[in-house]
Amino acid sequence: MLHIVPDIDTSETLTERQKAVLDAALRLLVEEGDQLTMTAVARRASCSKETLYKWFGDRDGLLTATVQWQASKVRVAPVDGKGLDLASLTASLERFASDWLKVISSDTSIALNRVAVGHAGSGKDNLGAVVLENGRFALARRLKPVLEAGRQAGLLDFADAETAFRSFFGLVARDVQIRLLLGDRLELTEATIGGDAVRATQQFLALFGAKTGPQGL
Amino acid sequence: MLHIVPDIDTSETLTERQKAVLDAALRLLVEEGDQLTMTAVARRASCSKETLYKWFGDRDGLLTATVQWQASKVRVAPVDGKGLDLASLTASLERFASDWLKVISSDTSIALNRVAVGHAGSGKDNLGAVVLENGRFALARRLKPVLEAGRQAGLLDFADAETAFRSFFGLVARDVQIRLLLGDRLELTEATIGGDAVRATQQFLALFGAKTGPQGL
DNA sequence: GCCGAACCGTAACGTACGGTACGGCTTGCC
DNA sequence: GGCAAGCCGTACCGTACGTTACGGTTCGGC
Numbered sequence: 433m434l435h436i437v438p439d440i441d442t443s444e445t446l447t448e449r450q451k452a453v454l455d456a457a458l459r460l461l462v463e464e465g466d467q468l469t470m471t472a473v474a475r476r477a478s479c480s481k482e483t484l485y486k487w488f489g490d491r492d493g494l495l496t497a498t499v500q501w502q503a504s505k506v507r508v509a510p511v512d513g514k515g516l517d518l519a520s521l522t523a524s525l526e527r528f529a530s531d532w533l534k535v536i537s538s539d540t541s542i543a544l545n546r547v548a549v550g551h552a553g554s555g556k557d558n559l560g561a562v563v564l565e566n567g568r569f570a571l572a573r574r575l576k577p578v579l580e581a582g583r584q585a586g587l588l589d590f591a592d593a594e595t596a597f598r599s600f601f602g603l604v605a606r607d608v609q610i611r612l613l614l615g616d617r618l619e620l621t622e623a624t625i626g627g628d629a630v631r632a633t634q635q636f637l638a639l640f641g642a643k644t645g646p647q648g649l
Numbered sequence: 650m651l652h653i654v655p656d657i658d659t660s661e662t663l664t665e666r667q668k669a670v671l672d673a674a675l676r677l678l679v680e681e682g683d684q685l686t687m688t689a690v691a692r693r694a695s696c697s698k699e700t701l702y703k704w705f706g707d708r709d710g711l712l713t714a715t716v717q718w719q720a721s722k723v724r725v726a727p728v729d730g731k732g733l734d735l736a737s738l739t740a741s742l743e744r745f746a747s748d749w750l751k752v753i754s755s756d757t758s759i760a761l762n763r764v765a766v767g768h769a770g771s772g773k774d775n776l777g778a779v780v781l782e783n784g785r786f787a788l789a790r791r792l793k794p795v796l797e798a799g800r801q802a803g804l805l806d807f808a809d810a811e812t813a814f815r816s817f818f819g820l821v822a823r824d825v826q827i828r829l830l831l832g833d834r835l836e837l838t839e840a841t842i843g844g845d846a847v848r849a850t851q852q853f854l855a856l857f858g859a860k861t862g863p864q865g866l
Numbered sequence: 867g868c869c870g871a872a873c874c875g876t877a878a879c880g881t882a883c884g885g886t887a888c889g890g891c892t893t894g895c896c
Numbered sequence: 897g898g899c900a901a902g903c904c905g906t907a908c909c910g911t912a913c914g915t916t917a918c919g920g921t922t923c924g925g926c
Contacts, residue, residue, distance in 0.1 A: 548831055
């Protein structure tokens, strides 16, 4: 189990120039995979290697900063659980599903997950933890209040929000992420994602929708 | 899309000595992650680097051979779809779910997927394709006949076996694989896996079980 | 205008590792 | 026994890359 909540405000302590350097590193990571070399980053960012080392310590520090920098950018506005009816709950779930599919199928996410997976093998740093915390666990934190609200409103029926969330996660992601990480060319168009989001939501509601009407009346 | 069926019979063309060398490489891969160096493999296997290069060409060749060697070992006996009733279908699905969870949570699978994911980034070889082909796609090939048989017997109701399979896959795996690959310490005991297999199977049947009795009577 | 800090560009250093070469040992064949 | 093939162990080579060092330039403060 890892439930570390890393510094959220890394974006605060970075100068504009540093952000620009990290953006360059990010682009390079997406383009070239893990062969990201310090020289390449320096050249791409038009900065000196000396500066990279001064700012980020070493290569792993740069990688970590890059991942956290990206993580700080993808934070999505949470959905409010007020005035919940079946239609709005459905819409929220579809929105979450759609957003999540877009995230995990993006070039950036794939590149970041690849490098994090690679580093998790040689447990030098906790890149994997950072990615997990800002990906799967962040999603759970945002979605669970919605699920709880759905239960309060008598629309959903489950014993444990975590378990319900994991089933939703599975129904949405299915084999998409592992296939993409392993290099499968999976074309996820806007339409495909929309359809999958609707399907996953319907399946989730079929499994966890309250059998009775609202409030068990 | 990748639907390459690589040589199945790699195990045939390998001498016992070569299998022993690949086993050594496999153990090293599990223990040390991707820093698997040629020198380390040679030392562990008590063979010379010259021999490694003669047999496997280069480092990527060794890696590919190792992955294929492992893949050739995990091939599981397919379930026959004869005399299918709800009980035996349920048992088959639970068996598939349990087997799959055991596979993806094994040290070997995690190590192999990590190196394959890493290599998929720098698309030099098709390790990712090999892993996918012997993992997720092999599972689909073995499970789909069962699903089709279930449909023929009037126990299941779905339009597309591929879609049904992917939902089953999602319900079984959920977030397990990505969490493990990213280094999350997820304790999957025998009991946990068994419970998850039952749960996933029940959920799948709830979604795809035929509403009417057998044969639509 | 002067000074120091920060930073750019580049050169240099050290090492790890993929790949190659070679001497010596075993083994099977004549 | 002689010989060739296959293989082990080790030394060696070349390169890529992380890391450090340094001269030159810009810029804010005085």
